[in-house]
C-alpha cells in the first residue's frame with residue numbers, strides 16, 4: 379500500500395530539543411548513560427518468550443512501522459531455519475521455562491511455512507501468539523487462516539491504532555479500518571474474544587501522532603464501548619505501545635524536524651521503575667536467518683547480542699543482510715550464554731521506559 383506523505387501530524391507540542399539529539403551532535407547511548415547515573419543495570423533474567431520474526435513481507439506499509447515491512451520485502455524465514463529453532467526449543471524449553479512463541483513480521487501469515495511452524499510449536503506444548511495486522515486475513519489465499527488460528531488455539535494480537543476509521547486509514551492505508559472490522563467480526567464468530575472460549579484476542583494501540591500513548595485502562599474502555607456499539611466487536615485487552623524512534627517512524631520524525639523533540643519527550647518521561655519490566659529481560663528475538671537479538675527493535679537496528687553489527691548508536695551502516703547472515707544463530711547458544719547476559723541498549727530504549735512504559739504486551743507495571 380503506498381505511503382501518503384504528512385500522514386503523521388504533530389498535534390501536540392514537543393518539548394525543547396535536548397542538544398544530544400540534534401543533527402549537529404553524534405548520538406551516544408543516552409539510555410546507558412542514564413542507567414549508569416541511576417545505578418541501574420539491564421540484563422536478561424529469563425526467557426519466557428521466544429519472539430520469532432518470520433520475515434519482513436507485509437501486505438501493508440504503515441507509516442510508523444519499525445520493521446519497514448511492505449509488499450516489496452523479500453526476507454523470509456526458511457523451513458530449514460524454522461527446523462533449527464524447533465530443535466533448539468525441544469532441547470532447552472523446559473530448562474529455560476519458555477512458555478510462549480511470539481510470531482511477528484511483516485505479516486507473519488505471509489511466510490509460506492507459517493502453519494507448519496504453528497503446528498510444530500503447539501506440539502511442543504507452547505503457547506503461540508500471532509501478531510496479526512487483520513487485513514491479511516482478507517487477502518486471496520488466506521481465507522482459511524482465521525479458522526486455522528482458532529483450531530490451533532493461537533492467541534491473536536491485532537494492531538488497531540484507533541477505533542475511528544480516519545485515524546486508522548491515515549496511519550495504515552485507505553480501507554484498512556473497514557477490513558480490520560470485518561476480520562475482527564470473523565474472529566469473534568470463531569469464538570475469539572468471547573468469554574469462556576479461551577481464544578484470546580488483544581488489540582494493539584499506538585499513537586497516530588508524535589505523543590506518548592494515553593493511559594491504557596480508560597482507552598481500553600473507550601475502544602470496547604465504541605467497537606461493541608458500532609460493530610458488535612468484543613476483545614480481551616487493549617495494549618498501548620509507544621512508537622519507537624527508529625526506521626520508518628524515525629524517518630517521519632526527521633522529515634518533520636521533530637526527531638530531537640520526540641527523543642527529548644521520551645527522555646523527560648523516563649521512569650526508572652520501568653527498567654525492571656522491559657521485555658528484553660524475559661525474551662529473546664530471532665531474526666529471519668536465526669540470529670539472536672535482545673528485542674525486535676534491536677533486530678531492526680542490526681544490534682545482535684553477539685555485537686556482530688555496528689547498530690544505530692555506534693553510527694554503523696552495516697548492511698542488515700550481512701549482520702543477519704554473520705551473527706551467531708540461536709542454535710549456537712546454550713541457555714547459560716543467554717541468561718544473565720547484559721542487554722545491548724541505545725537511545726531508542728527510552729521508548730520502552732517513558733511514561734507508563736511500553737512492551738509487546740502494552741504498558742508496563
Ligand code: SF4
Nearest residue numbers: 436439440443484511
Ligand atoms: S506495522 Fe505491521 S502491518 Fe504495518 S507495515 Fe509494519 S508489519 Fe506490516
Ligand code: SF4
Nearest residue numbers: 656658673675727730
Ligand atoms: S528497546 Fe529493546 S533492548 Fe531497549 S529496553 Fe526496549 S526491549 Fe530492552
